[in-house]
Amino acid sequence: MLASTLVKKDSRTVMSVQTLPDPVPGPGEALLEIRAAALNHLDLYGRAHHAANSRAEPQIVGSDASGVVAALGPEVDTLEIGAEVVLNPGLGCGRCEFCMRGQQSECPRFDLVGRGTPGTFAEKTVVPAANLHPKPSHLSFAQGAALCLDHVTAWRMLMTRGDLRMGDSVLIHGIGGGAALASLQLARLLDAKVIVTSSSDEKLRRADELGAHLGINYRQQDDVAEIVRKFTDGRGVDLVIDTVGAATWPSSVAAARNGGRVVACGATTGADGVVNIREVFWRQISILGSTMGSDKDFRDMLSAVEGHSLEPVIDSTWPLAEAGAALDRLQSGAQFGKIVLEV
Ligand SMILES: [Zn+2]
Secondary structure, three states: EEEEEEEEEEEEEEEEEEEOOOOOOOOOOEEEEEEEEOOOHHHHHHHHHHHHHHOOOOOOOOOOOOEEEEOOOOOOOOOOOOOOOEOEEEEEOOOHHHHOOOHHHHOOEEEEOOOOOOOOOOOOEEHHHEEEOOOOOOOOHHEEEEEEHHHHHHHHHHHHHHHOOOOOOEEEEEEEEEEHHHHHHHHOOOOOOOOOOOOOOOHHHHHOOOOOOOEEEEEOOOOOOHHHHHHHOOOOOHHHHHHOOOOOOHHHHHHHEEEEEEEOOOOOOOOOOOHHHHHHOOOEEEEEOOOOOOOHHHHHHHHHHHOOOOOOOOEEEEHHHHHHHHHHHHHHOOOOOEEEEOO
């Protein structure tokens, strides 16, 4: 098979298409013939990590994929060869108390396809059969790949951790990123009143087309929370989705209503945010962390996507051989939606 692989060349890390032996599924595993793979910030971290280690071994990154089941290992009776599937990239150990409770993303050994294991920037990969789910029938393979990590992350933030109710108001920072856009789309399914922020008027315009009720350009407005309060009749929003981190953290807490929730799942601008503790207890703000999702979150997300014919937003598609350039686009932050490799 061909795989776009991180390799050392003249002591630098480059991405190069390599021919590798086909992986073989073991007990409980399936061979996935990949048709599309989507990019995540994790892949940028993987590349940076590889670059920082002068003796790093060749590595295939990539966590999101959709494709066709090509072969089954022993003891798999839940899948059929030829089935069109999407990959849940979350890997729990399957044995600890958290996995037994169905909370795989709380597993102490929780990991992702493409980190400890070979990833999806390849023609084929082997994954646990339980991580493959039927691809929603209205989606292309590229759209299926675009769903995986971001939509399950957004689902858990909004529904499982954030306890979103019909008609709630939601502030989503940094619209344009995959998880933020997935949050906008899924929140609208519950008729939420959604406010989004970005430094780009163009991204705000496109979020408006996706159903956002108010867009705030945080480069042009110095007090985002003040604008949110005015828009919500002085009340503040029920739920804040913050994937941005240090830069947005103070406005996230200030924009939440009394008794509101702030859910964090990323820190692309830095991890050391400032929080006014007095404001947190006096106004009874709940601060919640969220990471990816459980198997149930993934299944619930897929059934909502299928039931509402929801289509993830795709920024651009690239051939497998241009995975390096596709990662550069992700790093630039210019994208609106998912960047997808077609295999
Ligand atoms: Zn576990």
